[in-house]
Amino acid sequence: MDHDVQRFTVTHLRRRPAPVETGGFVLGFDPDTTSPFINYATPLPGAAPTAADVAALVAAFRERDLTPRLEFTPDAAPEAAAALTAAGFTTEAEHTYLVCTPDTLAVPEAGPAVEAPTTDADYLSLDAALAEAFGGEFPQSDEGAARLRRTAETGGAVRLVRAADGTVAGGALCSAPAAGTAELAGVGTRPAHRGRGIAAAVTAELARTMLHERGAGSVWLEYGGQDSRRVYERVGFRPRGTRRYARLDV
Known part of the structure; x- marks a missing residue:
């Protein structure tokens, strides 16, 4: 793998x-x-x-x-x-990194409705939601919204969940498959909407889309803490290997 x-x-x-x-x-x-x-x-x-x-x-x-x-x-x-x-x-x-396959995928029986963004406003709202979810580590921008749209239009997928007032509560994206696998990333929920199963819902729906509609044999992701790992494991992701981030600062 x-x-x-x-x-x-x-x-x-x-x-x-x-x-x-x-x-x-x-x-x-x-x-x-x-x-x-x-x-x-x-x-x-x-x-x-x-x-x-x-x-x-x-x-x-x-x-x-x-x-x-x-x-x-x-x-x-x-x-x-x-x-x-x-x-x-x-x-x-x-x-x-964790990997999900058709044999391990477990789509939740109940949870919030997941949808694909369709308008520029949807992509801008999702970019804003993810910026808030990650504490400003990835600032909201028109370019960020454009990258989300580009992902969706080039073989990948983007999904979101709305709050009761129609604003975007959270979402995620998955890049187009390559070498038989696809990367799921950017899973984020605005703090006010956490605990509703949004992360599990969008993760499972993106994995299902890649595995059953886009021809991927597996979907992989990295996690930011044990709480998120438990969410991903509940929908079928399993530990498989290690990725390294390296940099040169001088």
Whole structure:
């Protein structure tokens, strides 16, 4: 599964508006944002980059005034992991990723109604809801709403749940499948609406869509704490491997 997730990450970054490939790495750049969570790189599975390859990677980030940063599964590219460490990259975090398959998916029998956004207002409202859900870590923006729409229009899926007054209470997105799998991300609920089963509902519906309508053999995600992990496990996600975030700050 590590290799599937790594191949997915490679394809996902190649879909960025301005991707670059150099020395066994794919760098996914989006000129509309400086966010390190969008502008990052990943090694090709099995890549064995040289010191010069890593230097070229760093230079590509520096010339764009971005922090060199990577996300990858180290078991799928162990030589790349070693080369990055030798070049001074440090581990920002390591996350266990969870995987859902058709055999493990468990859609809740009851819960809030889940729908797909259809209008610009829907995408803007969902972007605002996710910005609030994540405490401003990903500020609300027109570009953020546009990225959500682009996800939905390029083979992925976006889902939301509304509050009683019609505003968006929470939602999530799933990227288009690649290498037989798809990444589910951005699961967030506004604080005032937590505890209603929104995260479980949108996660299960997105996984169902990818597995039964878009041809994915699996869906994977990362979690931010034990509470969210329990939510994901209830709808069929199981621990499978580790992803590493690495960066160079000097």
